Amino acid sequence: MEYTDVVMENFTCPKHVGEIEGANGIGQVGSPACGDIMKIFLKINDDGIIEDASFKTFGCGAAVASSSMATDMIIGKSIEEAGKFKNSDVVDALGGLPAEKIHCSVLAAEAIQAAIEDYHNKKAQQ
């Protein structure tokens, strides 16, 4: 199994690790039994733009790298744009993932969608 340099870079020096204070969209997917859990934090402003994003991940190198890349890619995007975000976008940006690690990118895309959904739910309750 071979990781690209971009994957290794994002694993060793991941961007956007941690929790954002005042995050208004939080999504968590995965399960410990499968060996990966991804939690994404979004700070979305009144114009519907993702001002900041961060993550906390329990998982392998590909899971950490996917989280880092995915959060980096959606910052500055509108929630409409981020809603169209696909796992293949992460895979491409990472320069590819081993076949058995593709699910890590799926997890990242799902966590973002879950965070956006959480944002909508919270807004609807207001």
Add this chain to the structure above:
Amino acid sequence: MKRIYLDHAATTPVDPTVVEAMLPFFTEYFGNPSSVYTEGRGVKKSIEAARLQIAKAINADPREIYFTGSGSEADNWAIKGIAMKNQAKGKHIITSNIEHHAVLHTCEYLEKQGFEVTYLPVDEYGLISLDDLRNAIRKDTILVTIMFANNEIGTIEPIKEIGEIVKEKGIIFHTDAVQALGNIPVDVKDLNVDLLSISAHKIYGPKGIGALFIRKGVPIDNLIHGGAQERKKRAGTENTAEIVAFGKAAEMATEQLEENAAHMKKLRDLLIKGVMDKIPQVRLNGHPEKRLPGNVNFCFDYIEGESILLSLDIIGVAGSSGSACTSGSLDPSHVLLAIGLPAGVAHGSLRLTIGKHTTEEDINYVVENLIQIIERLRKMSPINADCPIDDAVFDKADHHH
């Protein structure tokens, strides 16, 4: 960067003395040992000398040693060969649920062929219970196969006691001793075993050569059919160079056993103490005393094994993990699940296996760096003592598998 290799349970570097012993057999002594002319006869003698070296290493008669292509082949042969030959007497086999896949998957294959297999459970340390074994034995039990020492957690099973129970019942007993040889004494007479699998590449020999000890008179079918090699029991032109190498490696392993074991044990205990003292939320897997001298296996809560391995690799350390992410399968190690660990914890396992060349500086380096690696990964993890796995809310718990 200097590399620190701590995966000796996976494989070992071939000892230079062993390489030296085997090299002439590729070019100078290339003859087929079955040939009647000089080139063949000389090679035949070297094979028999190697067979004697192996026999001495496990206190067997050289005529009870049969070379195979690997430890896996030896396991396959022992189990399938006994099952096929003795099926008229019964079709029941007993094994444990922490065996190497070479044993487990062979047993599963036989189940599909109409055999019945009992998989004995193990306790939290990975030990089988002798009472469980006694209770599992039936009139139609033809084979008991229990590993000598576990490859993942290093637990040493009570092989001698198992052998006594099995012998009393007149059942054939096989043990996979691939991890045991070179680490702890292996004496087939003392242990009451009928068949025993070993492999060269775990004892500083080359890959691609193993052996099966078959006690004289044990009824067994062949696995590899063809020519009359290995006293008509295992066909295929002898892998002369590697057989010679295996013999040399076995001889050295026997000579150095006490010295190597004491060295590894000292470093093992240093590593265990260092990690347990300096890193919180860690557990040692396997038995605290009844374990291989070179085996260390930890679970670090809240983090995943492959991340630890990658982080160690970056700083020059080679280790292994029972995490699913490192195995290509979806489930974590069957051994860690068998000792009762939840899957989420089993994913955070790290196995470091020490060898004869490992130094105290190596161990200190690993401990110091491991502290930072675990801390960094835990900071990144969404689960911790305040937010444990059980309380975490999952939007899509079974999303991707």
